[in-house]
Amino acid sequence: MQKEVRQPQRWFNTADITVSHQSNLLKQLNHQRRQELFCDCSVLVEGQLFRAHRNVLFASSGYFRMLLSQGPDGLPDSVSATFDVFSPETFTVILDFIYSGQLDLSSHNVIEVMSAASYLQMNNVINYCKNFIKSSLDISVKDEESERCLSLSETCSFTSGAGEDASEQQQQGPCSVSPPPALWTRDNSRSQSSFMGKDPDQDASASALKTNPSSPANELSAEAEDLHDPQDPLYTLPGSERRRGKGGTKRRAPNSSRSNQHDDLDIQEARTQKAEKAEELYATLPPIVGVIGHFNKDSNPIMRFKCPFCTHTVKRKADLKRHLRCHTGERPYPCQACNKRFTRLEHLRSHFETIHQARKLVCRKCKCQVTEETGHVVCEGTRRYRMCTACIQEVGCDDIPIDGMEGPNEEPALLLGVDGEEEGDTKRSWMVTDDDDLAEDSGADLIIQQVDDSDEELQ
DNA sequence: CTGGGGAGGGGGCCC
DNA sequence: GGGGCCCCCTCCCCA
Numbered sequence: 001m002q003k004e005v006r007q008p009q010r011w012f013n014t015a016d017i018t019v020s021h022q023s024n025l026l027k028q029l030n031h032q033r034r035q036e037l038f039c040d041c042s043v044l045v046e047g048q049l050f051r052a053h054r055n056v057l058f059a060s061s062g063y064f065r066m067l068l069s070q071g072p073d074g075l076p077d078s079v080s081a082t083f084d085v086f087s088p089e090t091f092t093v094i095l096d097f098i099y100s101g102q103l104d105l106s107s108h109n110v111i112e113v114m115s116a117a118s119y120l121q122m123n124n125v126i127n128y129c130k131n132f133i134k135s136s137l138d139i140s141v142k143d144e145e146s147e148r149c150l151s152l153s154e155t156c157s158f159t160s161g162a163g164e165d166a167s168e169q170q171q172q173g174p175c176s177v178s179p180p181p182a183l184w185t186r187d188n189s190r191s192q193s194s195f196m197g198k199d200p201d202q203d204a205s206a207s208a209l210k211t212n213p214s215s216p217a218n219e220l221s222a223e224a225e226d227l228h229d230p231q232d233p234l235y236t237l238p239g240s241e242r243r244r245g246k247g248g249t250k251r252r253a254p255n256s257s258r259s260n261q262h263d264d265l266d267i268q269e270a271r272t273q274k275a276e277k278a279e280e281l282y283a284t285l286p287p288i289v290g291v292i293g294h295f296n297k298d299s300n301p302i303m304r305f306k307c308p309f310c311t312h313t314v315k316r317k318a319d320l321k322r323h324l325r326c327h328t329g330e331r332p333y334p335c336q337a338c339n340k341r342f343t344r345l346e347h348l349r350s351h352f353e354t355i356h357q358a359r360k361l362v363c364r365k366c367k368c369q370v371t372e373e374t375g376h377v378v379c380e381g382t383r384r385y386r387m388c389t390a391c392i393q394e395v396g397c398d399d400i401p402i403d404g405m406e407g408p409n410e411e412p413a414l415l416l417g418v419d420g421e422e423e424g425d426t427k428r429s430w431m432v433t434d435d436d437d438l439a440e441d442s443g444a445d446l447i448i449q450q451v452d453d454s455d456e457e458l459q
Numbered sequence: 460c461t462g463g464g465g466a467g468g469g470g471g472c473c474c
Numbered sequence: 475g476g477g478g479c480c481c482c483c484t485c486c487c488c489a
Contacts, residue, residue, distance in 0.1 A: 312470090318475050319470075326469070346478060347467070354466070
């Protein structure tokens with residue numbers, strides 16, 4: 001048997017070498033870009049010319065990938081692209097990120113960078129921006145105390161692994177990102193990312209948001225839910241119903257602390273800050289966040305407006321503004337009767353009519369037609385119906401507290417939103433009232449009032 | 460457990 | 475651009 005002669009092994013950390021190599025390569029490319037060496041692509045942004053390498057742009061941006069692969073077989077020596085939908089400063093941030101892995105985000109540019117990234121189809125940048133915004137919007141009371149202790153900074157820098165493959169980044173999402181050391185704030189009263197402790201895996205991949213509730217794109221919905229954190233005092237309104245999940249309304253927050261003035265102050269403070277955040281987001285929205293949507297039959301692109309927070313696109317800017325409320329949590333339409341707040345006036349109106357009025361002139365029980373005279377409004381917990389006299393008698397007047405029988409000084413008992421509202425025992429909350437009585441209810445007249453969160457009284 | 464109904468939320472689109 | 479309507483979806487409660 002021949003003895004194997006083993007060569008002494010040398011252990012190389014190939015991962016380190018790879019990273020180092022990629023880093024050096026990127027630095028070289030960036031150096032070449034700054035020297036305008038071998039740049040074969042010109043990008044004109046609002047009149048300002050940027051030079052870059054088409055292969056780098058191709059590798060980094062879906063938009064450029066599409067643009068550069070659309071041309072004829074033989075690509076010209078130089079290609080150019082023109083943008084008017086974002087500013088040169090924004091493109092500088094994007095380009096610097098492409099060539100360095102450093103994304104310089106601040107409160108002033110994050111929205112526009114996100115929109116530009118959306119336009120350029122750079123999902124990794126979108127993810128970083130989303131986390132930046134998400135962290136800055138996260139003002140849950142739960143974390144409030146710890147947040148206050150942390151240091152503040154006006155700007156931050158997201159760093160991706162140098163030379164990291166773009167697609168890989170997209171798959172990894174923000175997990176591969178070093179979280180910002182601190183987050184922007186307007187008043188320096190709070191800061192610091194909370195997403196270090198959260199699952200940051202939020203994929204911004206564009207897929208149908210509505211068609212498949214379990215699709216990855218619907219993580220965006222989950223993210224929106226995060227913004228509607230049930231712990232959020234903005235969301236759990238005093239005396240109002242608490243929402244769990246989309247559309248759910250039946251859970252009520254424990255009212256043990258409702259009378260606590262401190263809590264009210266905290267709620268008010270949080271609401272004010274959230275309103276400011278929403279205001280700031282609106283203020284910093286770029287003038288155009290248009291993207292090329294589908295093509296019409298004439299092969300002309302149809303411009304749509306893309307939400308900077310998710311993949312949703314709309315035809316009209318006004319619709320986008322309306323849509324944005326589901327991300328900002330802004331609820332400018334409070335119900336005067338129960339303080340519950342709504343994103344839209346029509347929802348408030350609908351809520352008022354169904355909850356605080358009983359418009360349908362049919363008996364709830366026997367479905368017969370009733371009139372204003374023969375059909376009484378019956379309150380069952382949070383709901384109001386009309387019932388005919390016969391059905392009321394059938395149910396039994398003894399079991400149904402009738403409005404007007406409770407004494408003239410009795411609180412009109414709009415049960416919704418009243419502190420100490422009873423739960424479970426619905427019989428005790430049954431009421432019958434005539435329309436005239438209803439009109440005397442404190443909340444029976446719908447007063448439409450669009451208010452700032454900051455102005456709203458919490459009583 | 461399941462289906463119906465109520466309530467709320469969101470999108471599309473017309474006025 | 476705002477208001478409003480219609481439609482659909484989701485969640486929850488209840489029988």
